[in-house]
Amino acid sequence: MPDNVRVRIAPSPTGDPHIGTLRTALFNYLYAKQHSGKFVFRLEDTDKTREVAGSFDKLEESLSWIGIDPDEGPVQGGSFGPYIQSERLKLYEDFARQLVCSGKAYYCFCTPERLANLREEQTKKKLPPKYDRLCRGLSQAQIKKKIDSNQPFVIRMSMPDNESVEWSDIIKGRLIFNSNDLDDQVLLKSDGYPTYHLASVVDDHLMEISHVLRGEDWLSSTPKHLLLYKSFGWNPPIFGHFPLITNPDRSKLSKRNNNTSVLYYKVDKGYHPMALTHFMVFLGWTPEKIRDFYSIDMLVQDFSLDRVGVSPAVFDLDHLNFLGKKYLSESDLSEIVSMYLSWINDRRHVFTIAEKKFIELYKTNHPASEAMIDVCRRRASYFVELSEQLKVFFGVTEPLVVPNDLTIDGKIDPVSAKKSLTVAKKIIQDIDLKALPKETDKRINVLIEIFKREQPNDLGGQAYLHPSRVALTLCKQSMNAFEFLSVILLLGNGKELMVERLEGFIDRFKS
RNA sequence: GGCCUCAUCUUCUAGUGGUUAGGAUGGCAGGUUCUCAUCCUGCCGACCGGGGUUCGACUCCCCGUGAGGCUACCA
Numbered sequence: 159m160p161d162n163v164r165v166r167i168a169p170s171p172t173g174d175p176h177i178g179t180l181r182t183a184l185f186n187y188l189y190a191k192q193h194s195g196k197f198v199f200r201l202e203d204t205d206k207t208r209e210v211a212g213s214f215d216k217l218e219e220s221l222s223w224i225g226i227d228p229d230e231g232p233v234q235g236g237s238f239g240p241y242i243q244s245e246r247l248k249l250y251e252d253f254a255r256q257l258v259c260s261g262k263a264y265y266c267f268c269t270p271e272r273l274a275n276l277r278e279e280q281t282k283k284k285l286p287p288k289y290d291r292l293c294r295g296l297s298q299a300q301i302k303k304k305i306d307s308n309q310p311f312v313i314r315m316s317m318p319d320n321e322s323v324e325w326s327d328i329i330k331g332r333l334i335f336n337s338n339d340l341d342d343q344v345l346l347k348s349d350g351y352p353t354y355h356l357a358s359v360v361d362d363h364l365m366e367i368s369h370v371l372r373g374e375d376w377l378s379s380t381p382k383h384l385l386l387y388k389s390f391g392w393n394p395p396i397f398g399h400f401p402l403i404t405n406p407d408r409s410k411l412s413k414r415n416n417n418t419s420v421l422y423y424k425v426d427k428g429y430h431p432m433a434l435t436h437f438m439v440f441l442g443w444t445p446e447k448i449r450d451f452y453s454i455d456m457l458v459q460d461f462s463l464d465r466v467g468v469s470p471a472v473f474d475l476d477h478l479n480f481l482g483k484k485y486l487s488e489s490d491l492s493e494i495v496s497m498y499l500s501w502i503n504d505r506r507h508v509f510t511i512a513e514k515k516f517i518e519l520y521k522t523n524h525p526a527s528e529a530m531i532d533v534c535r536r537r538a539s540y541f542v543e544l545s546e547q548l549k550v551f552f553g554v555t556e557p558l559v560v561p562n563d564l565t566i567d568g569k570i571d572p573v574s575a576k577k578s579l580t581v582a583k584k585i586i587q588d589i590d591l592k593a594l595p596k597e598t599d600k601r602i603n604v605l606i607e608i609f610k611r612e613q614p615n616d617l618g619g620q621a622y623l624h625p626s627r628v629a630l631t632l633c634k635q636s637m638n639a640f641e642f643l644s645v646i647l648l649l650g651n652g653k654e655l656m657v658e659r660l661e662g663f664i665d666r667f668k669s
Numbered sequence: 670g671g672c673c674u675c676a677u678c679u680u681c682u683a684g685u686g687g688u689u690a691g692g693a694u695g696g697c698a699g700g701u702u703c704u705c706a707u708c709c710u711g712c713c714g715a716c717c718g719g720g721g722u723u724c725g726a727c728u729c730c731c732c733g734u735g736a737g738g739c740u741a742c743c744a
Contacts, residue, residue: 172744208744266742270742273741274741280670286672286740287741288740312742333674339671349742351742353743354743373738374674374675374737376738378672378740401674402675404736407736408737409736409738410738437681440682441681448683448693469674469676470736470737472680474681474695476695477693536706537705537707538706566704602702619702623703624703625703626703628704636705638702638705639703641702
């Protein structure tokens, strides 16, 4: 077991936090915690042109939402800071120049136009697009002259010829590349910012990162990084590359087909954070023994890098929804209620009428409010769906077509339908509210028993229950009458309201 | 074009030379309190192809094929 494990997540602030970043963070975090190591958050803001304001806060929000807190980072601080790359510019420049001095890198004065033309020509000739090393042969005098005349330059890495670079990837196994296939990578850009390659190698070394665990899209960059370590004379960390998460069409997960923003799942949909976590972590990893539910602590306990797979995994929304429903309906009710409340009250959330009415009710401390959540969550994968279910309790439903909706367009004869309503009305009138159990499930069962007992012999299940359910809920398609009544009867005037509703519909059947 | 990676049911995957190829999801059918959902039961459903190696290959090797990633003064 490795000691002094230090791993990191190194996102760039270029927009909404990506779901893939989250999974990488998760794997890194789990690995760190399992080995009593440190999980470092480093912000890689070296591309000013792509930077999007507010990205960092969203990143932080996403991580803390699923319950992973960095040990070191821009917010937490730490003894290897600063953890924001734009605050470390001098460092990268010094190291880049050091490489120039030792002949491992060189100044390049080629203009973007020349580079673009070069690439175009090479592509036309079906050659691999690579820098032609024009500036590699510049003399000291030429370089000095160009610098003195303020010509913009970059610092490029001098790729060695025909050197084989190999490493044992902790996930993928032995990997070998040849330096001939590698370009003379830009290390320091003309604006003074480092590229990812330089910055991450320098920082990983300085921050004493023991394991670089990242997505497979970085695989082909690793030989460049290894060569950089060698140029500096540093010991490289252990590398590991996680398989990609893909769209249903097997391409790299992109916004085009899926929502890749973590906050979409948190804010726009309202998933249980552990549902998303559970889902993400199983994309590419399986434990020896699978549990029904996970907490972060359990994941820390069960996680192991050698059970991480090598093949890409499709992001399957059906499976997320399955887990969403599981976590919503089987977690502790009070936890779900407070989670739901804080989701509704998120400043970015637009209230629905039902949600407003629910909040009003909740504020009165009425027991029905918790019961509502309890019943609604059984048929919801995330909070938006839960809110949708909630509507039925506040009468914000689509208008009914009478009598067709009650009789399923005549499938149930009107006489039976009317009988259904009449029996239901009698049951509700006779019900002893005080005798109803406190617990929702028990209450539902009591109601089921009563309805069973009172079922007329000449009424089949559908004819007996369907018209009443529709009349009571004012909804063609909804939860069953028992679940509905178990909540609505808790309301002060619930019983009267229900009787009234049924009477109204019974009247419609008179003619 | 070049380099690299990957390949078991729809999907996530278990499986490390001998298994009726297992689980979950999904779909279908039936049952439970009507519809939807849950739950229960049952069913459907996979080793990309071709060569080797071997007594024996899903498993090891090679070649195809397919998919994907990278190939920027983006990360």
